[in-house]
Amino acid sequence: EVQLSESGGGLVQPGGSLRLSCAASGFTFRDFAMSWVRQAPGRGLEWVSSIYGGGVGTYHAESVRGRLTISRDNSKNILYLQMNSLRADDTATYYCAKLEGHPHREYYFDYWGRGTLVTVSS
Amino acid sequence: QSALTQPPSVSGAPGQRVTISCSGRSSNIGVSAVSWYQHLPGTAPKPLIYVNDQRPSGVPDRFSGSKSGTSASLVISGLQSDDEADYYCATWDDSLNGYVFGTGTKVTVL
Numbered sequence: 001e002v003q004l005s006e007s008g009g010g011l012v013q014p015g016g017s018l019r020l021s022c023a024a025s026g027f028t029f030r031d032f033a034m035s036w037v038r039q040a041p042g043r044g045l046e047w048v049s050s051i052y053g054g055g056v057g058t059y060h061a062e063s064v065r066g067r068l069t070i071s072r073d074n075s076k077n078i079l080y081l082q083m084n085s086l087r088a089d090d091t092a093t094y095y096c097a098k099l100e101g102h103p104h105r106e107y108y109f110d111y112w113g114r115g116t117l118v119t120v121s122s
Numbered sequence: 123q124s125a126l127t128q129p130p131s132v133s134g135a136p137g138q139r140v141t142i143s144c145s146g147r148s149s150n151i152g153v154s155a156v157s158w159y160q161h162l163p164g165t166a167p168k169p170l171i172y173v174n175d176q177r178p179s180g181v182p183d184r185f186s187g188s189k190s191g192t193s194a195s196l197v198i199s200g201l202q203s204d205d206e207a208d209y210y211c212a213t214w215d216d217s218l219n220g221y222v223f224g225t226g227t228k229v230t231v232l
Contacts, residue, residue: 004166035221037167037223044125044208044210044223044224044225044226045159045161045167045210045212045223045226046223047212047220047221047222047223050220050221059219059220060220061218061220062218062220095166095167097167100172101155101172101173104154104214105153105154105155105213105214106154106155106172106173107214107221108155108157108169108172108173108212109157109159109167109169109212110169110172110178111166112166112167112168113166114164114165114166115166
């Protein structure tokens with residue numbers, strides 16, 4: 001059974017840093033692209049970033065480029081999101097999701113975690 | 123990141139059929155496949171449709187998807203009370219070099 005479990009969320013001051021982790025199990029982690037998707041309070045889903053199986057290809061939304069960075073450790077089956085220079089509008093529940101299909105135009109998010117809440121506030 | 127456009131809400135009585143539209147552009151829906159997700163706050167989003175009209179195993183055939191040009195639709199037939207949730211479309215956008223989600227539609231069962 002595929003399982004994705006996020007951790008690392010919490011309260012951080014504006015300008016601060018946080019690292020989110022997503023522990024994956026139930027599939028061959030290194031063979032699949034992974035993503036982070038977030039949902040701000042009262043708002044819709046927003047794609048944040050994606051990384052391909054070997055970790056070579058990464059993509060980030062314009063709103064987070066240069067501040068949030070996706071990475072992975074295929075030896076530990078863990079996906080990361082390093083979050084720097086955090087702003088109030090980064091406050092959201094962050095979901096880890098597995099990608100399935102043919103990149104990019106036929107990919108979809110086939111498994112999701114339950115999310116971890118990041119609150120950026122002084 | 124420009125979002126795909128969905129109606130904020132749709133509603134229907136139990137047993138009825140509702141349609142959720144998803145409007146995009148030539149750089150996204152026009153050239154990429156669309157997927158649909160059901161989301162209850164506090165839970166993991168659930169995929170309902172992938173590659174425009176394919177259902178993952180376990181998704182009832184009451185849910186169906188289609189795509190034409192730069193728009194897509196999700197139809198829920200035989201509406202049930204546990205279909206009350208938020209629904210999102212998503213696709214890849216060539217000009218943004220990333221994924222985009224729809225604005226989301228809240229389905230209410232009357």
